[in-house]
Amino acid sequence: MNNRLIVIGVVILAALYVFFSSIYVVNEREQAIVMRFGQITDVRTEPGVYFKIPTDIVDSVQILEDRLLRYDIANMRVQVSGNAFYQVDAFLTYKISDARRFRERATGQLSVAEARIGASLDAALRQVYGLREFNAALSDQRQQMMQETRDLIRPDLAELGINVVDVRILRTDLDADVSATTFERMRAERLAEAALLRARGQEQAQSLRAIADRQAVEIVAASTRDAEIIRGTGDAERNRLFAAAYGQDTEFFEFYRSMEAYKAALVNTGTTMMLSPDSEFFKYFGSNGSIPAANPNLSTPIQPTAAPITAPASTEPALDGLGIEESTVPTLTLEDGSQLSPTVGTDVPPPVEAPAPTPAATP
Structure with a gap:
């Protein structure tokens, strides 16, 4: 049992x-x-x-x-055109598309296949980076570089029965040795550009300052010239009036000038002046306050012999095209809104008509 x-x-x-x-x-x-x-x-x-x-x-x-598989490569040191180096991180996604060939060529082992994948990816990345300049991997060529790497790997891995789906570059950094050199070069370029901009600014500032200084000198010179011309015109007019007054009544003019001299000389300045009482200076001190008799026979005023002094007209354009005329006539606006302009010339006042002589009394 x-x-x-x-x-x-x-x-x-x-x-x-x-x-x-x-x-x-x-x-x-x-x-x-x-x-x-x-x-x-x-x-x-x-x-x-x-x-x-x-x-x-x-x-x-x-x-x-039968799923998508991934192979990563990290800290790969690649050289680009110009002998610069990058540190690259990338990965590859693939799928076993032909199991029969994968068994025959790679014994069906992923470890064997990934050894071949790593070598192919390394060679493709070096080839793609080596054909480009230093900044290509950091520009819009990055997508094209990944596509070129995928297309380079596909024929080789297709012999193993593997289909490469995509290749992606995760990181592209400068090598430690190159990074310091690149930083110093970029720093030097920025400093040179800053110095150039600063020099251009200083050049423009000096040019504008020189133009402004020249304009200031020319404006002051023009204003001084006009002021002297106006002052000379006024002095000429004053002298003409004095001359006309002297010609009309000599006695009154001498009396007026003596009063002005007394006013200027006898002011309280602390100065001691000793003169003889019989001096001509004290001619009108002994008159007991009486004014000299008016001269009934006034002579004809002295006519001016020269034309009034006026500022010369300038045909030169404005200074440096900035709208600043070389000379301008100054004006003054009064409180009532009227404008006061400088005197350029004054007509000779009409002569004073002499009064009719009085007949002499008969004894």
Whole structure:
């Protein structure tokens, strides 16, 4: 009885072993290679439950990934045109597209395939970077560089049954040795540009300052000239009036000049002046306050012999095109709104008509 139970148990175990060794399951993330005595007989890419010859002695199954896989490369030192170096981080996404070829060329092992992928990616990146200048990897050529790298790797990895989906460059940094040199070069360029801008600004400032100084000198000179001309015109007019007054009444003019002399000389200045009482200076001091008699016979005023002095007209354009005339006539606006202009010339006043002589009294 016991032997029968043992035999039944052995048979059941053998049957279970045969059953379970004859089936295999492929899910949606995998693909399977069926081999008989080491030769590939079938490739299963659809998910499901499949059967084979029991035990692994005759038929064996190798499960492969059917998902997108990723291979990373970090801190890769590449040289660009011009002997500069970059530190590059990149990754590659791929998929096993031909399981049969992958088994034949890479023994179905991802480690073997990734060794080939790493070498191909390294060579492709060096080739792409080596054809470009220093700043290309940091410009809009980055997308084109990734596409070129992918296209260079695809034919090589297609021989392994691998389809390269995409290549991405994560980081492109300057090498530590090149970074310091590049920083100093960029700093020197910025300093040179700043010095150039500063020099141009100083040049323009000096030019504007020189123009302003010259204009100030010319304006002051023109104003001084006009002021002297106006002052000379006034002095000439004053002298003409004095001369006309002297010619009309000599006695009154001498009296007026003596009064002005007394006013200027006898002011309280602390100066002691000693003169003889009979001096001509005190001629009108002994008159007991009486004014000299008016001269009834006034002579004709002295006419001016020269034309009034006026500012010369200038035909030169405004200074430096800035709208500043070389000479302008100054004016003054009074409170009532009227304008006061300087005197350029004054007509000679009409002579004073002499009064009719009075007849002398007969004794």
